[in-house]
């Protein structure tokens with residue numbers, strides 16, 4: 001089944017979840033790595049790949065948000081407390097927000113640097129800059145915001161993974177298994 005039901009995730013939501021998860025972990029690692037490379041040529045290439053994959057994440061995240069709004073949300077197990085439901089709901093909203101805001105702040109760095117290096121998406125086409133004023137101060141500001149939000153994103157992902165592992169190994173309720181596209185439906189409310 002392609003679409004979600006109240007019982008489980010469809011293949012589109014599952015494919016988007018895992019593709020974006022892998023891309024974000026790779027993107028985060030590449031972001032930290034590319035800053036410590038001395039070789040200028042290699043560093044230029046890595047930044048272009050970072051910008052390309054970051055914009056791909058932005059496009060996929062938009063599509064995912066639309067898909068999420070257009071599909072039913074699978075219900076949590078009946079025994080999930082109100083507090084846990086709130087925590088899950090807010091963590092998911094924050095993850096969606098960061099999947100979109102994080103690439104936008106990266107795009108803002110690329111658009112404010114006085115070096116005016118074009119963003120070559122996958123070396124295929126030039127992506128226009130955002131309409132922002134170029135200055136060292138603006139670039140430094142956006143770079144700090146990008147860095148701080150990157151840590152917030154990492155923290156939320158760790159929290160999210162711990163919650164998923166808790167469902168699987170302590171609660172044995174099928175919540176992780178249904179995001180893998182297998183298993184019986186959870187005992188929903």
Ligand code: HEM
Pocket residue numbers: 024027028029030031032035047050051052053054055057099102103104105106107108109110119143146147150153
């Ligand atoms: C979800 C998507 C993204 C993630 C998780 C991410 C993550 C990161 C991280 C962790 C760093 C290192 C920060 C530091 O140590 O100061 C970084 C740096 C950077 N990112 Fe991203 N990034 C994303 C998207 C983008 C996009 C779309 C662009 C541009 C179009 C971009 C442009 C940059 C640039 C130019 C730097 C270097 C900043 C500097 O020199 O201080 N990023 N990114």
Ligand code: HEM
Pocket residue numbers: 013017020021022024025068074076088092093095096099157160161164165175176177178179
């Ligand atoms: C960068 C990494 C990740 C991000 C941004 C992310 C984001 C999200 C979001 C926004 C949802 C809400 C459902 C949706 O709209 O698709 C979700 C659900 C879920 N995620 Fe992740 N996720 C990440 C990594 C992981 C990992 C590594 C695991 C497993 C260890 C995991 C397990 C789950 C599970 C089990 C659900 C379903 C929760 C439910 O049924 O209510 N996620 N994820």
